Amino acid sequence: xxxQTPADALRAAGIACEPSDETLGAVVRLEAARIADALEALxxxxxxxxxDLFATDTGERLELTWHVRAFERHxxxxxxxxxxxDGEAPSVWSIHPAALYPEREAAELLGMRFPGHPxxxxxLTVDGTEPxxxxxxxxxxxxxxxxx
Amino acid sequence: MSAPAPIHREGMHQPVAxxxxxxxxxxxxxxxxxxxLVLNMGPQHPSTHGVLHVLVELDGEEVIAxxxxxxxxxxxxxxxxxxxxxxxxxxxxxxxxxxxxxxxETAFALAVERLAGIEVPRKASYLRTLMMELNRYASxxxxxxxxxxxxxxxxxxxxxxxxxxxLLDIIEAVTGSRMMFNYSRPGGVVADLPAGTEGKIREWLxxxxxxxxxxxxxxxxxxxxxxxxxxxxxxxxTTALAFGMTGGCLRASGVDYxxxxxxxxxxxxxxxxxxxxxxxxxxxxxxxxxxGEMRQCLRLIRQLLDGMPEGDHGSKMSRMLKPxxxxxxxxxxxxxxxxxxxxxxxxxxTPYRMRLRSPAYFNLAVVDEALxxxxxxxxxxxxxxxxxxxxxxxx
Numbered sequence: 001x002x003x004q005t006p007a008d009a010l011r012a013a014g015i016a017c018e019p020s021d022e023t024l025g026a027v028v029r030l031e032a033a034r035i036a037d038a039l040e041a042l043x044x045x046x047x048x049x050x051x052d053l054f055a056t057d058t059g060e061r062l063e064l065t066w067h068v069r070a071f072e073r074h075x076x077x078x079x080x081x082x083x084x085x086d087g088e089a090p091s092v093w094s095i096h097p098a099a100l101y102p103e104r105e106a107a108e109l110l111g112m113r114f115p116g117h118p119x120x121x122x123x124l125t126v127d128g129t130e131p132x133x134x135x136x137x138x139x140x141x142x143x144x145x146x147x148x
Numbered sequence: 149m150s151a152p153a154p155i156h157r158e159g160m161h162q163p164v165a166x167x168x169x170x171x172x173x174x175x176x177x178x179x180x181x182x183x184x185l186v187l188n189m190g191p192q193h194p195s196t197h198g199v200l201h202v203l204v205e206l207d208g209e210e211v212i213a214x215x216x217x218x219x220x221x222x223x224x225x226x227x228x229x230x231x232x233x234x235x236x237x238x239x240x241x242x243x244x245x246x247x248x249x250x251x252x253e254t255a256f257a258l259a260v261e262r263l264a265g266i267e268v269p270r271k272a273s274y275l276r277t278l279m280m281e282l283n284r285y286a287s288x289x290x291x292x293x294x295x296x297x298x299x300x301x302x303x304x305x306x307x308x309x310x311x312x313x314x315l316l317d318i319i320e321a322v323t324g325s326r327m328m329f330n331y332s333r334p335g336g337v338v339a340d341l342p343a344g345t346e347g348k349i350r351e352w353l354x355x356x357x358x359x360x361x362x363x364x365x366x367x368x369x370x371x372x373x374x375x376x377x378x379x380x381x382x383x384x385x386t387t388a389l390a391f392g393m394t395g396g397c398l399r400a401s402g403v404d405y406x407x408x409x410x411x412x413x414x415x416x417x418x419x420x421x422x423x424x425x426x427x428x429x430x431x432x433x434x435x436x437x438x439x440g441e442m443r444q445c446l447r448l449i450r451q452l453l454d455g456m457p458e459g460d461h462g463s464k465m466s467r468m469l470k471p472x473x474x475x476x477x478x479x480x481x482x483x484x485x486x487x488x489x490x491x492x493x494x495x496x497x498t499p500y501r502m503r504l505r506s507p508a509y510f511n512l513a514v515v516d517e518a519l520x521x522x523x524x525x526x527x528x529x530x531x532x533x534x535x536x537x538x539x540x541x542x543x
Contacts (some may be wrong), residue, residue, distance in 0.1 A: 015297050023262070024474070024476060024477060025474055025477070048389065049389055050507065051486070052488065054394075056500075067490070067505075071403075074410055096392070098390065098513065101509060101510070101513045124219035124474040125219060132227050133501075141227070145410060
């Protein structure tokens with residue numbers, strides 16, 4: 001069993017963070033720029049499995065969520081950070097190759113960037129598509145899209 | 149953009165400098181080297197299980213590099229869910245993984261229930277579990293048949309579709325549909341088993357074991373099939389974990405993890421079943437693990453029929469369901485692996501954000517690594533062994 005909480009491990013690695021216990025589970029909020037360092041430090045604590053990575057438009061900024069799991073202990077942890085609409089967060093593919101697809105997806109659907117991604121192309125949409133998951137992008141019917 | 153220097157640590161997956169994408173073309177060791185061939189597999193290839201496009205770089209028959217290109221089935225399900233009421237979202241989710249819609253629906257229902265604090269009647273949980281297991285069996289049958297096709301075995305596919313037809317008739321009698329069920333909703337399920345269904349399921353069960361043995365003998369008992377499977381498409385334990393693989397693909401690599409047992413939901417804690425495991429993570433292991441899972445499926449269905457309680461099949465729900473602001477994650481073990489719904493609510497009538505953690509999406513990401521070094525013919529079999537459903541990957 002871990003002798004320290006994930007937040008303690010991050011602080012020991014010199015990463016400022018704010019833990020909280022929510023309906024979601026254990027959540028740690030931190031600065032987006034430190035996410036690669038944080039996942040690296042947590043990897044050593046047993047958080048060796050990236051379950052998911054996605055972004056949400058909060059209406060003011062983009063909130064990124066890295067859902068990691070300590071596989072042996074079945075413990076889940078959510079790391080959250082916010083970035084500006086045209087902001088960036090370091091790619092974590094070299095720690096968790098599982099991030100390769102979701103980072104490309106988040107970049108195209110929310111319009112932010114993951115510097116360091118080895119293959120930063122679109123994954124799901126065609127070139128020129130607006131960042132569809134932004135709240136400012138409204139749903140249109142096929143007819144409306146054709147007429148616009 | 150150049151890739152950052154990979155981090156090397158004991159026991160960790162060692163990423164190559166360029167983890168995905170075609171390496172470099174032409175890539176000769178000297179000026180006399182032969183040119184590599186780039187081949188397009190798909191997006192309309194019979195062996196890609198949906199509209200998937202895989203670019204492979206070939207040196208003769210050997211695959212040097214591969215890159216999957218997705219998005220041909222992207223319908224924006226996550227975006228559409230933001231404009232649908234909670235009761236309407238299941239309709240979209242059936243179309244995500246169209247082979248096993250009941251799992252996706254149930255994951256969503258579980259997430260809403262967790263967020264809104266809704267208790268589900270025991271009978272509803274039982275019905276959900278029973279229907280999910282029937283659906284898992286139907287999904288594995290599709291995989292078994294198409295996997296045989298990928299390896300060049302035509303006959304088992306026809307027998308398997310005959311078996312599946314009987315199962316789909318049962319599912320249709322209960323849910324009203326063969327594919328787009330809309331059966332499991334927040335609060336419970338739509339309807340109880342109609343009269344006579346238990347008898348129909350038992351009648352099917354009486355044949356199912358024999359049929360599975362027969363199909364297993366036709367495929368797994370075939371020397372040529374075995375030779376094609378053993379030692380090809382190897383995905384070791386470290387790689388599988390690093391790429392976020394789950395489900396049968398992960399268990400074939402020897403990782404003992406099953407959401408049904410390790411993070412239980414519905415009535416799985418009350419049921420007795422085993423989790424089949426592989427060791428090397430080759431195509432043969434993935435075959436053996438899934439066929440083993442089908443046998444466990446039949447075992448679970450029998451237990452569920454025997455233990456089916458009396459009671460309501462759903463709790464009274466408001467049509468204007470408004471879960472409180474917050475976030476919740478619920479996962480189920482779909483036939484392809486851990487299928488999670490991450491739900492963000494702002495207290496309104498529609499989800500603020502719904503994220504579908506698709507297992508096949510993560511299982512597919514590994515092909516860029518797994519196909520390299522093998523033969524082109526094996527690449528087709530390896531793709532088939534991953535049991536991908538593009539509707540769920542592209543969403």
